[in-house]
Amino acid sequence: MLPSGDEARGEIPRRVLFPQELERCAEASGFAVLDMSDGTGAGLTGPTAYTVARRAQR
Numbered sequence: 001m002l003p004s005g006d007e008a009r010g011e012i013p014r015r016v017l018f019p020q021e022l023e024r025c026a027e028a029s030g031f032a033v034l035d036m037s038d039g040t041g042a043g044l045t046g047p048t049a050y051t052v053a054r055r056a057q058r
Helices: 019-028
Strands: 031-037 049-053
Touching: 019 031, 019 049
Parallel strands: none
Antiparallel strands: 031 049
């Protein structure tokens, strides 16, 4: 809510990437994916994923 009492609404578009798609995009940009995890320790089963990548050496 804004100080005036009005409500502000917004929309945030997002694009969900599959793990292999994210890996291909990273590699095409010169990065090597080191790890992907959702924080549960059970692979990629949750709604959130964390990706660790390093700039690939040339």
